[in-house]
Amino acid sequence: MRIAKMRFTFTQLCSFIVALLTVQSAVALTDADIAKGKRQYQQLCAMCHGRNADKQALNSSAIIAGLPATEIVSALHKRKNGEIDGGGNTVKARLTEQDIQNLAAYIETLGK
Numbered sequence: 001m002r003i004a005k006m007r008f009t010f011t012q013l014c015s016f017i018v019a020l021l022t023v024q025s026a027v028a029l030t031d032a033d034i035a036k037g038k039r040q041y042q043q044l045c046a047m048c049h050g051r052n053a054d055k056q057a058l059n060s061s062a063i064i065a066g067l068p069a070t071e072i073v074s075a076l077h078k079r080k081n082g083e084i085d086g087g088g089n090t091v092k093a094r095l096t097e098q099d100i101q102n103l104a105a106y107i108e109t110l111g112k
């Protein structure tokens, strides 16, 4: 029996590197930047949810200050992908995954 030699083509090597980079950026997403989240919150969300996230947006949302980050992330995903139709969805649909992580980490720090 012959033992097959491990030989990589250039294309295989490239896709391996791409796969590694993809894993890396997926991991990086969990590193939330609270300072960025705060800035973005003030610019995009405060007008409806209140400067300290302590108001009901358009008199209809829950008060989001201090909600667990995981809940905020899932709430934003559902509104971004249209699963839940809400007054703030045009803003929420434009958020990147990193924005969502940053915002959730910041909002979780409020109201405590």
Ligand code: HEC
Binding pocket: 041, 044, 045, 046, 047, 048, 049, 057, 058, 060, 061, 062, 063, 064, 071, 072, 075, 076, 079, 084, 085, 086, 087, 088, 089, 091, 092, 095, 103
């Ligand atoms: C135009 C006003 C408006 C803006 C701007 C807005 N929202 Fe909202 N948001 C709402 C309304 C109205 C609801 C309740 C309706 C719904 O379920 O989507 C809501 C719901 C939510 C919820 C779920 C709370 C619940 O009721 O369970 C979260 C979390 C949230 N918004 C976060 C944000 C964040 C973060 C931003 C900034 C990126 C933002 N919102 C921008 C109006 C807004």
